[in-house]
Amino acid sequence: MKSALITGANKGIGFETARLLLRHGYHVYLGSRDLNAGLRAVDTLRAEGLTAVEAIQMDVSDSASVKAARIEVGQQTEVLDVLINNAGISGGMPQNALGASIEAFRQVFETNVFGVVRVTQAFIDLLQASPQPRIVNVSSSQGSLTLHTDPNYRYYHHKGAVYHPSKAALNMYTIDLAYELRDTAFKVNAVDPGFVATDFNNHRGTGTVEEAGARIAKYAMLDNDGPTGRFISEEYNPQTGEIPW
Structure with missing residues (x-):
């Protein structure tokens, strides 16, 4: 049975992605900053007959928490096939380039960028033991430098001086990784x-968690001919999925 670790998976997109991977026969380690919230999510999934799941307490912004999670997962398996870095925060809106505090930048980058690095480096040895390891970094079209300099982009006027740079940085880390x-x-x-x-957005979004979970799960289950080092947004480009950096 293949296994997957999903950060921030006790609700929303991460939870739906966990549900889909369970339905595809994966054993899922459901990462949650709040262990009780993670346990409630696990109870919900098991009530649906999806039993190969367990909650792992993990705050991606806390190195000690990530190390403890690595030890806990490592006691149960020597191989991890999929890592989905889903945990993220917005930092609240509005975010002005001249008004956002340094502390706001630190807080968002601590989760959205440093958290991804922390978790990836902690679990890379388990992933390297897999014959088909997959890493999905959950990003956003809002991290596209190209689109945010295009006045015709549908979200051109929706700037976020803290959140958007964090996703742009995550994209660059993905390229390097x-x-x-x-x-x-x-x-x-x-x-x-x-x-x-x-x-995450006070339910202002226009898409569903089912659509989002399917997009992420698709790239978590790529076959050997699948792409790597790509920035994918099937909402932006339903034909190829490619989105400009």
Whole structure:
């Protein structure tokens, strides 16, 4: 049975992605900053007959928490097939380039960028033991430099001086990670789930968690011919999925 670790998976897109991977026969480690919230999510999934799941307490912004999670997962398996870096925060809106505090930048980058680095480095040895390791970094079209300099882009006027740079940085980390692993079996991609109605945006999104979860799960289950080092947004480009950096 293949296994997957999903950060921030007790609700929303992460939870739906967990549900889909469970339905495809994966054993899922459901990462949650609040262990009780993670346990409630697990109870919900098991009530649906999806039993190969367990909650792992993990705050991606806390190195000690990530290390403890690595130890806990490592006591149960020597191989991890999929890592989905889903945990993220928006930092609240509006975010003005001249008014946002340094502390706001630190807080968002701590989760959205440093958290991804922290988790990836902690679990890379388990992933390297898999014959088909996959890493999905959950990004956003809002991290596209190209689109945000195009006045015709549908979200051109929706700027976020803290959140958007964090996703642009995550995209660059994805490029570097994919390059470093280019001669291995790894597939590493940044995937935009779309503008989805969740707690993250006070349910202002126009898409569903089912659509978003399917987009992420698709790239978590890529075959050997699948892409790597790509920025994918099927909401932006339903034909090829490609989105400009």
